[in-house]
Amino acid sequence: MKPAPFAYTRPTTIEEALIALASDPYAKVLAGGQSLVPLLSMRLAAPALLVDINGLAELETIHVSEAGEGVVRIGALARHAAVEADEDVRRVQPLISNALKLVAHPTIRNRGTTVGSIVHADASAEMPAVLMLLDGSVTVRSVDGERTIGVHDLFVGPLESSLAPNEIAVSAQFPALAEGTGVACDEVARRHGDYALCGVAAVVGVDGAGAVTSARAAYWSMGDVPVAVDLTEAFVGGRLSDEHLAAAAELALPHLEATEDIHATADYRAQLARVLTRRVVRAAYDDAVARRETNS
Ligand SMILES: Cc1cc2nc3c(=O)[nH]c(=O)nc-3n(C[C@H](O)[C@H](O)[C@H](O)COP(=O)(O)OP(=O)(O)OC[C@H]3O[C@@H](n4cnc5c(N)ncnc54)[C@H](O)[C@@H]3O)c2cc1C
Numbered sequence: 001m002k003p004a005p006f007a008y009t010r011p012t013t014i015e016e017a018l019i020a021l022a023s024d025p026y027a028k029v030l031a032g033g034q035s036l037v038p039l040l041s042m043r044l045a046a047p048a049l050l051v052d053i054n055g056l057a058e059l060e061t062i063h064v065s066e067a068g069e070g071v072v073r074i075g076a077l078a079r080h081a082a083v084e085a086d087e088d089v090r091r092v093q094p095l096i097s098n099a100l101k102l103v104a105h106p107t108i109r110n111r112g113t114t115v116g117s118i119v120h121a122d123a124s125a126e127m128p129a130v131l132m133l134l135d136g137s138v139t140v141r142s143v144d145g146e147r148t149i150g151v152h153d154l155f156v157g158p159l160e161s162s163l164a165p166n167e168i169a170v171s172a173q174f175p176a177l178a179e180g181t182g183v184a185c186d187e188v189a190r191r192h193g194d195y196a197l198c199g200v201a202a203v204v205g206v207d208g209a210g211a212v213t214s215a216r217a218a219y220w221s222m223g224d225v226p227v228a229v230d231l232t233e234a235f236v237g238g239r240l241s242d243e244h245l246a247a248a249a250e251l252a253l254p255h256l257e258a259t260e261d262i263h264a265t266a267d268y269r270a271q272l273a274r275v276l277t278r279r280v281v282r283a284a285y286d287d288a289v290a291r292r293e294t295n296s
Contacts, residue, residue, distance in 0.1 A: 003040035010052040014059070014141065014168070017051055022143045022166040024049045029168055031076065034104070034112035035120050051168075053077060059170060064088040070176025072096060076169050080109035080117070092176045094287075095134065095183040099126040099201060102185065105193040119169045121154070121161040121225070124195040126185070128155060129226035133201050133218035136174045140167040148173075155225040179295075180213070181205045182288025184280045187220070188272050190263060196221045197264045198272035202231075204284040206292060211238025215248060215281055222273060223257035231281065240285055242278070249277035 007024075011017040021027050028047035030036055031054070039045040053059060059077035064070075064086075072093045074083055083089055084100040096114075103109055103117070103126050117127045118138060131138075131151045139148045140163055149162060156162050163169060177183060187199030198221050205214035212235035218228040234248035258269035 001041055001043055004043055004046040006040075006047055007049040008052065009049065010055050012055050014056055014170070017053055017056060017168060018141060018143045018166070020049070020051045021168060025165055027051055027165070029053055031116035032079065032112035034108050035116070035122070053168065062086050062089060064092050066092060066176065069178070072174045072176065074114050074172050074174070076115040076171060077113060078115070080104075080112050080114055081106065083114050084109065093134070093174050094177060095130055095185060095201060095203070096174055098183065099130045099185050102126050102187050102196070102199065108193075115169050115172050118154075118172050119161050119163055121156070121159055122195075123155070123158060123223055123225050124221040126187070126196075126199060126201075126220055129199065129218040129220040129228075130185070130201055131172060131174065132226040132228045133203060133216060134175050136172060138163075138169050139171045139173070140164075140169050142167045146170075158224045177203075178205070180207065180288065180292060182284045182286065182291055184283030184287055186276055186280050186283070188276065198222055198258075198269050198276060200273070200276040200280040202277075202280045202284040204281060204288050206285065206288040207238070208292065209238075210289060212240050212244075212285065213238065215284075217248075217252060217277055217281060219252070219256055219273065222269065223259075227255055229255045231277075240282070245278040245281055246274075248281055249274040252277055 009020050026048035030050045030052045059075045061075040062078050063073040084097050090097045137148050137150050183203050185201035187196035189196045202217040215231040229252045231248040234251050235244050258266040260266045
């Protein structure tokens, strides 16, 4: 199929883009086009106007700040591939690069944007869940000004974010890896590069004696929105064993919505969540211990 007719504009400043977006309630932002163009072609979206932001070089920036607690700020036009390859991003918050490796194929990552993926709000996508796990935020602008939306107020429902129709997301902020913590992520997909049947990312804190001080995991493809769950209480006395990891997985399950579709039964998805929770939390723990050893 071909898209329904639409008007198109490619502004050269963010102010022009905001005015164009405000001019039509049925306007949509076009970033990498890796989600929007298929939706247009299948006529699942039919905006009256496309505001192409690819001419706004000021949104291509990736900024890493190590001051205070540290933050990685990714501009709205930074492509997945550029973020994944950025050494400073990898050093300050390695979970971003780790998770981007799981996003689609290199060709799609060359074009698709990390911020576009977040505001597209697909609960099967990796980066919304990573932002949720890390307690990040998105900064948006409109003709009325700028605001920053905390991740817990961002995802409203399936493919629905809390951005107003006249707002452009200009950046996403991911807190840096805290001292004494480690991260990991993994997923199971039918084919490499497909959206996952279930995906898990975790951040685990350890003390100098190797005891678990905190454990959180976030899940994708397990409900209408990404879900983050605090698993710390499963690690009684800070200990980590197969039994504790199994307890952590059971703690997470009631928060997840394992659904059935043509790819997998609900039971299979729930089992993936169990297996991946055990695997990913263990890997995040190992990462935390290894970082402590390197830094000591
Ligand atoms: C075959 C295939 C496989 C894929 N597999 C995966 C996968 O495994 N995991 C995954 O996460 N993604 C996957 N993707 C999607 C890919 O990551 C997209 O790049 C991403 O979801 C959207 O980013 P984009 O820049 O392409 O946004 P676009 O497609 O341009 O836009 C998507 C939506 O977000 C809105 N939008 C985008 N940027 C902004 C902004 N700055 N401000 C306001 N609104 C904005 C658009 O209006 C649109 O509604 C896949 C895509 C394809 C084609």
